[in-house]
Amino acid sequence: MSTDFDCRSCGACCCNPKANQAAGYRDYVEVRKRDNLVHSPLLLGRYAVANPQGAWHLQLVGDEQRCVALKGRLRRNVRCEIYDNRPSSCRQVQAGTEACRRARADLGMDS
Ligand code: SF4
Numbered sequence: 001m002s003t004d005f006d007c008r009s010c011g012a013c014c015c016n017p018k019a020n021q022a023a024g025y026r027d028y029v030e031v032r033k034r035d036n037l038v039h040s041p042l043l044l045g046r047y048a049v050a051n052p053q054g055a056w057h058l059q060l061v062g063d064e065q066r067c068v069a070l071k072g073r074l075r076r077n078v079r080c081e082i083y084d085n086r087p088s089s090c091r092q093v094q095a096g097t098e099a100c101r102r103a104r105a106d107l108g109m110d111s
């Protein structure tokens, strides 16, 4: 049976990997200077947080340390609340790639 890489029923790559969590690392998704988010004080305040070095990253919430912009039920029915303004880091992960498979395996999903 082939794996269905449907992002709308996944959300795995929007969660901080378990290895990062174990290491206390929360700077999972960087918001770069060229990203739209940086130029919107409203979006930046709602979805991002600056680390002690002043670099912006997406806020993480909940037990899975999921991106605060990910709405819905993980592994079931999710959507990105800021899809059109999501950071460039998010755009680099494509369904079915190695990074995608790693993220899914991390959450115990078919990869
Ligand atoms: S890219 Fe892969 S891990 Fe990310 S939401 Fe889509 S299917 Fe899930």
Ligand code: SF4
Binding pocket: 013, 014, 015, 029, 058, 067, 068, 069, 070, 071, 079, 080, 081, 082, 083, 086, 087, 090
């Ligand atoms: S901004 Fe959207 S695509 Fe990027 S990690 Fe958050 S929910 Fe996922």
